[in-house]
Amino acid sequence: MKINRCQICSSKKIKKIISLGATGLCDTLLTYEETKRKEKSYPLNLVRCHNCQLLQLDFIVDNKELFHLDYPYKSSITKPLVKLLQGTSVYLKKRFKFSKKPLAIDIGSNDGTLLKGFKQMKFQTLGVEPTNISKIANKSGIKTIQKFFSVSTAKYISKRYKKASVITGTNLFAHVDKLNSFMKAIKILLDPKEGVFVTESHYAVDIIEDLQYDSIYHEHLRFYLIKPLIYLMEKHGLKIIDAIRIPNYGGSIRICATLNKNISPNRNVKQLLDLEKKKGFFKTSKYKKFSKDVIKSKNNLLNILRKIKKEGKNIVGIGCPGRSITLLSYCNINRDIIDYIAEQSSSLKLNLFTPNTHIPVLDEENFFENQPEYALILSWHYGKSIMKNLKVKGYKGKFIVPLPFPKII
Ligand SMILES: [Zn+2]
Numbered sequence: 428m429k430i431n432r433c434q435i436c437s438s439k440k441i442k443k444i445i446s447l448g449a450t451g452l453c454d455t456l457l458t459y460e461e462t463k464r465k466e467k468s469y470p471l472n473l474v475r476c477h478n479c480q481l482l483q484l485d486f487i488v489d490n491k492e493l494f495h496l497d498y499p500y501k502s503s504i505t506k507p508l509v510k511l512l513q514g515t516s517v518y519l520k521k522r523f524k525f526s527k528k529p530l531a532i533d534i535g536s537n538d539g540t541l542l543k544g545f546k547q548m549k550f551q552t553l554g555v556e557p558t559n560i561s562k563i564a565n566k567s568g569i570k571t572i573q574k575f576f577s578v579s580t581a582k583y584i585s586k587r588y589k590k591a592s593v594i595t596g597t598n599l600f601a602h603v604d605k606l607n608s609f610m611k612a613i614k615i616l617l618d619p620k621e622g623v624f625v626t627e628s629h630y631a632v633d634i635i636e637d638l639q640y641d642s643i644y645h646e647h648l649r650f651y652l653i654k655p656l657i658y659l660m661e662k663h664g665l666k667i668i669d670a671i672r673i674p675n676y677g678g679s680i681r682i683c684a685t686l687n688k689n690i691s692p693n694r695n696v697k698q699l700l701d702l703e704k705k706k707g708f709f710k711t712s713k714y715k716k717f718s719k720d721v722i723k724s725k726n727n728l729l730n731i732l733r734k735i736k737k738e739g740k741n742i743v744g745i746g747c748p749g750r751s752i753t754l755l756s757y758c759n760i761n762r763d764i765i766d767y768i769a770e771q772s773s774s775l776k777l778n779l780f781t782p783n784t785h786i787p788v789l790d791e792e793n794f795f796e797n798q799p800e801y802a803l804i805l806s807w808h809y810g811k812s813i814m815k816n817l818k819v820k821g822y823k824g825k826f827i828v829p830l831p832f833p834k835i836i
Pocket residue numbers: 433434435436437438476477478479480481
């Protein structure tokens with residue numbers, strides 16, 4: 428659905444920053460048969476609201492289409508992420524005082540990775556996850572309800588459980604298509620006194636400054652600065668009392684909000700707001716430069732890849748995170764350039780094909796056997812640990828890191 432009003436403040440003053448073309452959905456990989464049929468694709472434009480400063484997509488794909496039952500992403504497959512996700516619980520336990528046996532609810536809890544951290548600290552835990560990955564969580568001992576989070580789900584939970592001392596919504600907070608009813612549901616479940624609602628989302632400052640255009644895909648409807656987040660929370664009677672930058676997904680912002688009017692915000696909140704202003708994030712020129720640099724970075728990458736192909740050498744992609752689909756599709760990197768994408772043996776994406784560019788995803792065994800001359804690191808935001816790991820496992824070739832500006836290592 429094309430939108431012409433801001434997703435948070437409903438202003439019509441939304442202007443385009445960059446168009447990344449039209450792509451398929453990044454977590455709907457194709458079977459071989461499907462690559463032969465006509466594909467669905469959706470426009471991918473980044474726009475900015477000149478009223479509340481929210482960066483957002485101007486086309487919304489229904490959440491039910493994006494987060495289909497067989498959604499293939501498991502948090503626990505990204506090793507550095509496991510540690511980061513469990514860091515959320517450690518931070519909150521240190522930062523706030525909770526009553527005995529507090530309840531922590533994670534929305535979009537995936538395989539329960541984040542909640543495991545809370546469980547270790549003796550919280551009662553409950554996951555809410557609409558896809559079949561909830562079954563994996565339940566099997567591993569993290570109680571998870573398989574539902575989309577909504578007002579009716581919140582009512583269902585509040586009948587059976589107590590109010591939550593912590594509600595977390597990490598990457599999902601950028602995904603939710605019906606943001607206002609989502610916030611209403613949070614209010615139903617959150618303990619009015621000690622309850623903390625915690626979101627972690629890609630931070631727009633990191634996305635723009637590090638040219639992370641590949642993190643722009645249909646699952647991410649919004650890219651938050653703290654300014655529009657303050658606006659959003661206030662609109663729903665919540666107050667942001669803490670905000671910090673964290674390294675997750677190549678740079679994120681964690682905010683803590685509460686219904687309790689007696690808690691005052693710490694100075695981080697104002698500091699980040701000042702930083703955004705100082706760095707020019709409320710001005711159009713900032714985004715003009717971003718859009719120019721993205722095009723430059725894309726051309727540089729294509730030059731490097733084409734040169735390697737001319738020399739008759741092989742390139743294999745490493746890792747197939749959601750963001751790789753935008754990079755491959757926007758740069759039109761297809762099978763003429765990359766032989767295949769290597770993923771861990773436990774990946775749910777094996778033997779499927781990327782949308783648009785039709786690159787097969789294969790078990791990384793193939794990669795270590797074939798020893799291609801170049802490995803294109805598609806999960807470049809975890810590049811260091813991935814490259815180290817590949818070397819340890821016996822890879823002898825070179826690495827191409829595609830962003831912010833492409834380089835060979
Ligand atoms: Zn707005």
